[in-house]
Amino acid sequence: MTAPTRHMPAAAQPSRPAFGPANGGPLAAAAPHALPAPNGRVATPAAPAPAIASEIAALSGLVSTAVQRAAVMPQAALRQGRQGRAQVGFVYVDGSAEGIALLQSSQSRWLDEAALGAVRSAHYPASPPSLRSLRIPMQVWVDFELRLAAST
Numbered sequence: 001m002t003a004p005t006r007h008m009p010a011a012a013q014p015s016r017p018a019f020g021p022a023n024g025g026p027l028a029a030a031a032p033h034a035l036p037a038p039n040g041r042v043a044t045p046a047a048p049a050p051a052i053a054s055e056i057a058a059l060s061g062l063v064s065t066a067v068q069r070a071a072v073m074p075q076a077a078l079r080q081g082r083q084g085r086a087q088v089g090f091v092y093v094d095g096s097a098e099g100i101a102l103l104q105s106s107q108s109r110w111l112d113e114a115a116l117g118a119v120r121s122a123h124y125p126a127s128p129p130s131l132r133s134l135r136i137p138m139q140v141w142v143d144f145e146l147r148l149a150a151s152t
Contacts, residue, residue: 052130064140066122068140068143069122071118077108077110077111084107085111086105086112086142086144087104088119092137095125097122102116114142114144
């Protein structure tokens with residue numbers, strides 16, 4: 001005999017982090033379980049208004065560029081001839097990154113750490129007025145190529 005199952009209402013269920021393997025995928029929980037900003041506004045990929053969606057898309061491109069510019073090829077990886085790309089997830093809020101997590105490894109510890117460091121140290125663009133205070137889940141690829149490292 002099994003004990004009866006109690007179901008909590010959706011609002012009472014504990015929230016899960018937006019990123020990481022424990023939630024079944026990089027953004028599996030981002031939309032329905034995104035944490036609200038202090039004012040209660042939450043950005044979700046589920047059918048935002050067309051104007052907001054295009055602003056988020058434009059901002060995503062700027063954020064990705066900022067992260068790639070901040071990426072520095074680690075000397076250890078350069079010496080060993082390693083190159084690759086890592087995917088990093090985070091929540092963008094008003095020009096900063098929160099909840100930074102490695103979503104897909106480059107198969108190199110040095111490159112993975114450098115990718116996380118690039119997200120931490122990037123100089124992000126300011127949010128446009130319509131996106132201020134929104135928590136926007138982001139995923140970026142950070143590329144490390146030997147030919148790019150040799151030219152810097």
